[in-house]
Amino acid sequence: MAELMAPARKTWGQTLAAYGRPIMIAMLILGFASGLPLMMVFSKLSFWLRDAGIERSTIGFFYWVTISYTLKPLWAPVVDRMPIPFLTSALGKRRSWMIVAILGTMVGLAMIAFTDPANGLVVTALGAFILSYSGATLDISIDAWRIESGPRDDQANMAAAYVLGYRGAIMFSGFGLAISEWTNWTVSFLVMAATMGACAILVLFMKEPYHAYREPDGKSFGRRVADSVIEPFKQFWDRLGNWIVPVFLLVAFYRLSDFTMGVMASPLYSDMGFDRAIVGGIQSGPGIIATISGGFLGGLIAYRFGVLRTMVVGAVITFATNAAFAYLAATGDSDSVGLLAAVISADNIAAGFVGTAFIAYLSSLTDPLNAATQYALLSSLYALICKFIAGFSGVMAETMGYVGFFVVTASYALPMAALIIFIMLRGTDAARGVRDLEKTADAAP
Known part of the structure; x- marks a missing residue:
């Protein structure tokens, strides 16, 4: 408990210097x-x-096409x-899968x-499924x-750089919205495809990380396959014990507001009635500054102060910014730029703020030996529930209107x-995501 109340803090100089390394660019x-x-x-x-005249309820259910992100553990x-x-x-385990997925x-x-979409929604949905499956x-x-490329102390900073890039993609997709206004939706989506191709080229210049060594064994192929699936999930129970319930509830519902809104x-x-070019311009202009500010x-x-404390602040900010959409719906019009x-x-x-802290917390719960599987389980846990509920967002908006909908979200x-504060005050080290950090520090040469 003493460590919780007085965590080791880095100077601001040390904190900022961490962002100047090549791994952060990657x-x-x-x-x-x-x-x-x-x-x-x-x-x-x-x-x-x-724009094609599809009902809001259908658009909400259409979001279920991203269920592939939920099924990642499979x-x-x-x-x-x-x-x-x-x-x-030729490329290594991680980079080769990145290239194929891109x-x-x-x-x-x-x-x-x-x-x-107006005349062939099924074909559009199939393309969206391929896109989301590959993205997952x-x-x-x-x-x-x-997780393999940096020590645990770097995970928050790496998460910040990741979130910045992720939010940059959101801003760039806003530019795609402007392209659709200036040309058409076909050109917009083709530009996005070409951009992903550029990302694939950049992956080739990244360093393949060190992979944790697995001792060879004499087990049968079937036994090894079963162990590769069961072992990563069993480790969560071994480390968390009864605290697996509040931890998994936090993981499952922390991002619910963002998903449904x-x-x-x-x-x-x-x-x-907002012009698509105006919306895209805002997302790609002021939104970039906001993204950099929030992520970093x-x-x-x-x-400097700890992941869980940051997550509490993030929940309060999420409440305020979701409510701002209700205010926009109640008082704004197409002239309210x-x-x-x-x-x-x-x-x-x-x-950006919430995503950075949340990714760092999820990373702290994983074991490097099973990094991909365990992180996929955690990220899919919140995606499973949040996306299922988000699928009803169109029905909710149709029923209660935009103002009521955004107030609820x-x-x-x-x-x-409240749940985060409970884990901070009563949770075990493993539940707070600090046990593995200590073990890593002890094992460091």
Whole structure:
């Protein structure tokens, strides 16, 4: 408890210097590559669907196409351990899977580009599924690369760089929104596909991380496969014990506000009559400053004061910024560009801040030996529940209106703040994500 009350703190100079290393540039690129596929499904495609006259309830349920992100644990052991013929020997385990996954996102984006949602929604959904499945696979390999490439003390900073890149992808997808206004949606999605191709080229210049050594054994192939799936999940119970319940509840519901609100943000802009170029310009302009501020502020505070404290602050910020969308819906119109910019920027600050702390917390709960599988389990745990509930966001917006909808999504953050404080005050070291940090420090030469 004494360590909780007085954690070791770094100077501001040490904190800022950590961002000047090449690994942080790599995390910036990988965060961008991770964020772009999801945002094209999550936000920009929703805008396209609404413009095409698709009902809000259908748009909400359409978001379930990203269920592939929830099912990551089913094939994470494959990504974690199975080599890709020819590519793995040339590029390494992590980079080879990144390249293959990025190529899949390019196929999905190109397929969506040549569809017409108004007349062929099923084909659009198929392209979105390919995009999201490939994006989920990319996330698995990136998470493993991040965890293996840096010590635990660096994970908060690496998460900040990742979130900055991820949020940069959101901003760039806003530029894609402007492209759709200036040209058409086909050109917009093809530009995004070409951008993912550029990310694949940059991956080739990254360093393959060290992989934890696994002792060879004489077990049968079937036994080894079973162990590769069961062992990573069993470790959570061994480390957390009864605290697995509050920890997994926190993981499952901490991002619920963002998930449910985000599905209806683009339909709100469309229904209020905002020009797509204006929305995209705000996301790609002031939003960039907000993203940098939120991501790095979250990383700096988490690095200096602790991850859980930062998550409490993040929950409060999430409540305020979600409520701002209710205010926009109640008082704004298509001429309220300044208010729109303020709401979008505030949301970007909150998402960057919260995302940095949350990623660092999830990373602290994993074992490097099973990094990809365990991180995929944790990230899929919150995606499973949040995306299922988010699928009903269109029905909620249709039933209670935009104002009531955003008030409800804001309220989701308050119980999470209380749960984090409970874990901080009563939880074990493992539940607070510090046990592995101590073990790593003890083992360091």
